[in-house]
């Protein structure tokens with residue numbers, strides 16, 4: 001049976017061997033952040049050195065799976081992004097540090113330092129000719145901006161119709177308990193973010209690899225965007241959740257959402 005369009009309920013470090021080298025268009029990695037979260041296993045309970053050693057291990061197992069024009073997005077926090085970005089910069093070209101502003105409301109938070117309200121996303125490519133479809137992720141100008149540019153010199157201006165290039169600060173609400181997209185996973189990422197990555201960085205019909213599937217956001221997003229997926233997840237309860245989320249996608253919902261990431 002093919003490894004495509006499957007999520008294997010196993011350790012990514014072992015499972016990656018199932019995938020031949022050079023077959024993956026896009027790698028989206030959302031590993032445990034090293035902050036002690038409970039994923040029903042000990043995967044987020046490593047000390048600093050062990051966490052960084054494990055990170056280097058999975059990076060070295062996953063990167064050879066990428067095609068020569070493939071790329072990688074990695075979700076992190078400020079806690080370990082400096083060390084992990086250095087690791088990746090030794091192996092790839094860094095294109096962006098994207099700040100995901102989780103739109104956390106101003107209540108409480110840290111009292112002896114600033115409250116952290118963003119995740120850090122690294123965007124890396126294997127080579128200069130990496131795949132990137134800017135037109136697929138342009139953000140339409142709002143009616144007010146278009147109106148302000150209604151003078152004759154702007155009429156028919158292509159850029160005005162096509163929308164603008166997203167910036168490197170993405171302002172998207174985290175998934176609240178009441179959010180309709182929310183599944184039973186503590187660090188589920190919004191489809192809006194993952195779909196932008198896929199539309200920009202994986203050609204139609206291509207394959208997205210996610211070594212740490214969690215609730216299966218990457219699998220759902222890939223299917224909705226008409227791409228293939230493959231991934232791994234340690235926790236059997238999350239594996240069942242992924243299967244359910246993918247099965248719940250009917251042909252209508254496999255069209256991409258028209259929601260836009262701001263930024």
Ligand SMILES: C[S@@+](CC[C@H](N)C(=O)[O-])C[C@H]1O[C@@H](n2cnc3c(N)ncnc32)[C@H](O)[C@@H]1O
Pocket residue numbers: 010011012013030031032033039041043185187188189190211212213214215216217218232233234235238
């Ligand atoms: C940050 S969460 C991923 C969340 C996911 N992006 C989503 O939107 O639901 C990380 C996941 O990796 C899983 N995990 C940790 N170590 C793993 C390993 N070695 N192999 C496979 N999965 C692992 C955890 O059980 C957890 O569900």
